[in-house]
């Protein structure tokens with residue numbers, strides 16, 4: 001998934017840096033996990049603890065990082081992907097939330113009518129199976145995780161759900177398919193959380209702590225509100241041109257606010273019960289680099305690494321700027 005601050009491209013660099021500093025470790029905590037690509041990458045090596053404030057991120061991480069095997073759907077008795085992907089929609093289908101609010105019908109051109117109806121059908125069917133006790137709670141979370149993973153492939157957006165395109169993108173015209181996430185086993189008890197990082201840090205401990213907080217003022221809940229609604233299955237009150245979730249104040253991040261971000265970062269490092277701490281940040285982040293240096297240099301072995309950074313593609317404003325991704329390291 002295209003994700004603000006997503007780290008897919010820098011994973012090999014990150015690994016090189018971590019391997020250079022850490023000789024022996026059993027656990028790795030991805031405290032701001034987003035898409036879960038970091039946890040997935042390091043899962044073969046470490047026991048993973050993953051966390052994010054967004055519930056849709058929790059589901060993506062649960063399905064790929066938390067689980068160690070594919071779900072069996074024994075009680076359901078058939079493959080839900082085959083069923084959901086092949087089922088013809090009935091001609092008379094009551095209008096669902098996505099059709100009403102996020103299809104061409106509503107004027108919010110996030111999905112074609114056909115795809116919005118299919119998404120509504122999949123959402124409703126998953127709920128029916130859960131309510132009838134035909135899928136267990138792991139299978140339920142896993143199916144929703146797959147739904148979150150699949151929907152961006154047919155969304156009429158360029159980058160985030162902060163806005164929809166005014167003309168149909170080629171991707172959006174493709175038929176919606178529910179994709180399977182295939183978890184890779186590491187035979188370890190990985191754990192996934194959906195908490196505020198500053199709270200969770202007081203409850204977990206381990207060897208490596210990787211911090212990838214937001215670095216600018218773009219709130220994730222506003223930019224991925226549709227994924228959050230898919231994940232929560234709550235069909236909330238929405239508002240405005242893009243149909244934002246109304247009650248989302250509690251999911252706004254202090255790391256996206258200049259005034260609060262430095263203190264929140266400092267608190268995490270102070271409370272961390274991890275031997276090795278790595279922080280990803282970039283040269284245009286809202287926490288001044290001197291502040292980060294000051295926080296990290298209080299600890300042992302402080303180092304700063306620079307990675308040439310290809311800026312976030314959908315944002316033409318920053319395209320050619322000389323942004324650099326930085327990795328800060330300290331030992332506690």
Ligand SMILES: C[S@@+](CC[C@H](N)C(=O)[O-])C[C@H]1O[C@@H](n2cnc3c(N)ncnc32)[C@H](O)[C@@H]1O
Pocket residue numbers: 003004005006007008031032033034035036037038051052053054057195196197198212213214215220253254255
């Ligand atoms: C830069 S992104 C992480 C990207 C991730 N490493 C990836 O490659 O997909 C920052 C993440 O921090 C999460 N976040 C923001 N504030 C948070 C908080 N206070 N506690 C936990 N997660 C938070 C956001 O929801 C977002 O997913």
